[in-house]
Amino acid sequence: MDVSCNIKKKTYVRWMIVWLLFIITAINYADRATISIAGPAISKELGFSSVDLGLVFSAWGWAYVICQLPGGWLLDRFGTKRVYAFSLFFWSLFTFLQGGVVFLHGFVAMVTLFAMRFLLGVAEAPSFPGNSRIVAAWFPSQERGTASSIFNAAQYFATVIFVPLMGWIVHVWGWHHIFTVMGAIGLLFVIVWRHYIHDPADHPHVNQEEIDYIKAGGGLVNIDSGKKDGKEQSGPKLGYIKQLFSNRMCVGVYVAQYCINALTFFFITWFPVYLVQARGMTILKAGFVASLPAVCGFLGGILGGLFSDWLIHRGYSLSVARKVPIVTGMILAMSMIICNYTDNDTIVIACMALAFFGKAFGALGWAVNSDIAPKQIVGLSGGVMNMCGNTSSIVTPIAIGYIVNTTGSFDLALVFVAIHAFIALASYLFVVGDIKRFEVKPIED
Numbered sequence: 548m549d550v551s552c553n554i555k556k557k558t559y560v561r562w563m564i565v566w567l568l569f570i571i572t573a574i575n576y577a578d579r580a581t582i583s584i585a586g587p588a589i590s591k592e593l594g595f596s597s598v599d600l601g602l603v604f605s606a607w608g609w610a611y612v613i614c615q616l617p618g619g620w621l622l623d624r625f626g627t628k629r630v631y632a633f634s635l636f637f638w639s640l641f642t643f644l645q646g647g648v649v650f651l652h653g654f655v656a657m658v659t660l661f662a663m664r665f666l667l668g669v670a671e672a673p674s675f676p677g678n679s680r681i682v683a684a685w686f687p688s689q690e691r692g693t694a695s696s697i698f699n700a701a702q703y704f705a706t707v708i709f710v711p712l713m714g715w716i717v718h719v720w721g722w723h724h725i726f727t728v729m730g731a732i733g734l735l736f737v738i739v740w741r742h743y744i745h746d747p748a749d750h751p752h753v754n755q756e757e758i759d760y761i762k763a764g765g766g767l768v769n770i771d772s773g774k775k776d777g778k779e780q781s782g783p784k785l786g787y788i789k790q791l792f793s794n795r796m797c798v799g800v801y802v803a804q805y806c807i808n809a810l811t812f813f814f815i816t817w818f819p820v821y822l823v824q825a826r827g828m829t830i831l832k833a834g835f836v837a838s839l840p841a842v843c844g845f846l847g848g849i850l851g852g853l854f855s856d857w858l859i860h861r862g863y864s865l866s867v868a869r870k871v872p873i874v875t876g877m878i879l880a881m882s883m884i885i886c887n888y889t890d891n892d893t894i895v896i897a898c899m900a901l902a903f904f905g906k907a908f909g910a911l912g913w914a915v916n917s918d919i920a921p922k923q924i925v926g927l928s929g930g931v932m933n934m935c936g937n938t939s940s941i942v943t944p945i946a947i948g949y950i951v952n953t954t955g956s957f958d959l960a961l962v963f964v965a966i967h968a969f970i971a972l973a974s975y976l977f978v979v980g981d982i983k984r985f986e987v988k989p990i991e992d
Contacts, residue, residue, distance in 0.1 A: 556756065557754060557756035557757040557759075557760050558752065558753050558754045558756070558757045559757070560750055560752050560753040560757060561685040561686055561690075561694070561747075561753075561757065561761065563743070563752075564681065564685050564743070564744065565681075565682070565685070565686075565694045565697050565698060566697065567739070567740075567743055567744070568678050568681060568682075568697070568698040568701075569697050569698050569700070569701045569704070570701070570736070571635065571674075571736055571740070572674070572675075572678065572698045572699075572701035572702070572705075573701040573702075573704050573705040573708070573709065574639075574705075574709075574729070574732060574733050574736060575638070575671060575674050575701075575705075576701060576702045576705035576706070576709075577705045577709035577710075577713070577729055578638060578639070578642045578667065578671075578729050578730075578733065579607060579667075579671070580705065580706070580709070580710060580713070581642060581645070581713060581725045581726055581729055582603060582604060582607075582645075582660075582664060583604070584710060584713045584714055584717060584722075584725060585713075585717060585722040585723075585725050585726070586600055586603075586604070588717060588721075588722035589648075589660075589722055592649075592722070593648070593649075593651070593652055593653070593656045593657075594652060594653055595656075595657060599657045602657070602661060603657065603660050603661050603664055604664075605941075606661045606662075606664035606665040606668065607664045607665070607667055607668040607671075608668065608937070608940040608941055609665070609668065609941070610664075610665045610666070610667070610668025610669045610672070611668035611669075611671060611672055611937055611940070612934055612937050612938055612940070612941065614668065614669045614672035615672055615676070615930040615931070615933045615934035615937070616788070616927065616930050616931065616934060617672070617930075618630075618634075618672035618673035618676060618926075618930050619673070619676045619924075619926040619927035619928070619929055619930020619931065619933075620926070620927050620930070621673060621926070622673055622676055622677055622680055622925075622926025622927075622929075622930075623923070623924050623925065623926040623927050626746075626771035627677050627680045627681055627684075627744075627770075627771060627926070628740075628741075628744050628745065628746070628771070630673050630677065630926075631673060631674070631677040631740065631744070632737060632740050632741055632744075634670055634671065634672070634673045634674055634677070635674075635733060635736060635737050635740055636733075636734065636737045637666070637669075637670035638667055638670035638671045638674075638733065639729075639730050639731075639732075639733025639734045639736075639737065640670075640730065640734065641663050641666045641667045641670055641730075642667060642726055642729050642730035642733060643726060643727055643729075643730025643731060643733075643734070644663055644726075644730070645660060645663045645664070645667075645723075645726040645730075646723040646724065646725070646726035646727040646730070647723075648660045648663070648723070649721075649722075649723040672930075672933075673926070673930075675913065675929065675933050676925075676926045676927075676928075676929030676930045676932075676933055677926065677929075678695075678698045678913065679695070679913045679916045679917050679920070679925065679926075679929040680770065680925045680926050680929060681744075682694045682695050682698070682913070682914070682917045683766070683767050683770065683917040683920065683925050684746065684747055684766060684767050684768060684770040684771070685747055685761060685766060685768075686761065686764070686766055686917070687760065687761050687763065687764015687765055687766050688764050688765045688766075688859065688865055688918060689764055689856055689859040689860060690764070690856055691856070691914045691917045691918060692851070692852040692853070692854075692855030692856040692859075692868065692869070692872075692911060692914045693849075693852040693853050693855075693856045694852070694914075695852060695911065695913040695914035695917060696848050696849055696850075696851055696852020696853070696855075696910075696911070696914070697849065697852065698913075699848055699852075699907075699910055699913055700844075700845050700848035700849050700907070702811075702844075703841045703842070703844040703845035703848060703907065704845055706815075706838065706841040707838065707841050707842055707845065709729075710838075713725045713729070716728060746768070746769075746770070746771050747761060747766070747768040748768055748769065765984075767922050767925065770922065770925060787921070787923070787924050787927060787987050788927070788931060790987045790988060791928060791931055791985075791987075792931075794985055795978060795979075795980060796919060796978075796979050796980050796981070796982070796983075796985065797919065797928075797931075797985060798978065799974045799975065799978030799979035799980070800912065800915055800916070800919065800932065800974075800975075800979055801931065801932055801935040801936070802935070802970065802971075802974045802978070803873070803912065803970075803971040803974040803975055803979070804912040804932050804933075804935055804936035805935050805936050805938060805939050805967075806939075806967040806968065806970045806971035806974070807877075807906065807909065807910055807912060807936070807967075807968075807971050808936040808937060808939035808940070808943075809939045809942075809943045809964060809967040810880055810902070810903075810906040810964055810967060810968060811906065811910075811939070812939050812940050812943040812944060813943060813947065813960075813964045814840055814841075814844075814903055814906075816943070816944045816947075817944065817947050817948075817951075817957075817960070818840070818899070821957050821960075822836055824957070825956070825957040826892060826895060828892070836896055839896060839899075839900050840899055840900050840902075840903035840904075841903070843900040843901070843903050843904040843907070844903045844904065844906065844907040845907070846904065846907075847876070847903070847904035847905065847906070847907035847908040848907035848908070848910060850908060851872045851876060851907060851908035851909060851910065851911060852911065852914065854871075854872050854908075855868045855869055855871075855872050855911055855914065856868070858871060864981075865918060865982050865983070866980075866981050866982040866983075869911055869914065869915055869918070869975075869982050870975050870976070870979075870982070872908055872909055872911060873909040873911055873971070873972070873975050874909070874972050874975060874976060875905070875908065875909065876905040876906060876907070876908035876909020876910070877905065877906075877909050877968040877969065877971050877972035878905065878968075878972065879901055879902065879904060879905025879906075879908065879909075880902045880903075880905040880906045880909070880965070880968040881902070881905075881965045881968045881969060882898050882901050882902050882905070883898055883899060883902040883961050883964065883965055884961055884962060884965045885898045886898050886899065886961060887958045887961055887962070905968075906968070909971070912932065912936065913929075915982060916928060916929050916932050918982055918983070918984065919982060919983065919984055919985050920984070920985070921984070921985050921986060921987040922984070923987060924987065943964075946963065947960045947963065947964075950963060
């Protein structure tokens, strides 16, 4: 009798989980982008000034940053499945409701839309810490780089796929239908989430072999045990935040995340303007060119995670496996400075595509968070990192605007962005040290 026939092969449910995260994160980013696609039509139809539209644009960012810590706390207190389901439901609802602004006008419309965008930021706050928490629970360390890069690459996928779709919707049906369509898609995925997302030990399609494999690789398979109703334990204590900021490794990761996000927000805010104003491209050409970095970012994001995990499989330490792609990616990102020394559009496009590829290749912050976050506060730790990282969404656009307005050129703006890549590189090389799970000290009630 062949004994091997009785040995069960492990299931691969964890990969179904991460691809579901990819789809939902793409919807998440598309819902953020709805206002930028609908903005010109809204401004014209509802009588918004540039200042009004700017205020509406800013609403999401302020709320998202402010609510990172509460969002992370809720994830650790009540568990990922429950909190993420509420998050997905409410951000989809607030996206859907923005379409109703078509029936309003002037100041009332502006205030209503600002409130909806603010509430969208509040509702989306737990999403990325929740993604990191799920990866920490479902994946061993040697696969976390790939898993994190998959859901993180959704931001580029959303730009490539959903932005053209939303542009078509505006052209055919009108701007308000962007919100109703995207909101409806998100609400449908609440049902999918509730059906397919479970803790590893509770998932109906996972077998013990897969659970053992995840656990052997450091996966936190019991991360949400005892949180079915949120009553079994007092939940994470905010006093742990002080310990996070007192730890050199964590601080280094947070600084690097801020700097890496500065590159992201340059590309999604000022890059098209740079192509038009500094390079003299038409708006049509700039729109096409601006999509190229997103494609390169998608490829770079996936390859960075695969390369990091390949290094682990080759026997390199976790620190080396995470730092090599991050450092390599930041070096590539600094290539944007070459644009200051050429008038050739082809070279400019190539350098910018390479820079965004590098940024995405090195964007392993969420994998690192899954590696280092204290097991008691994986959600809160992710919230802290995301709060620090997304502060760039406020600072970077303002700083670049000030530089361009003062100098009349984008040259120093590109240097400003490239310096952030260098600081991220230096932070991982000289501040972070060994990448390992941080153990917090117990806090008395």
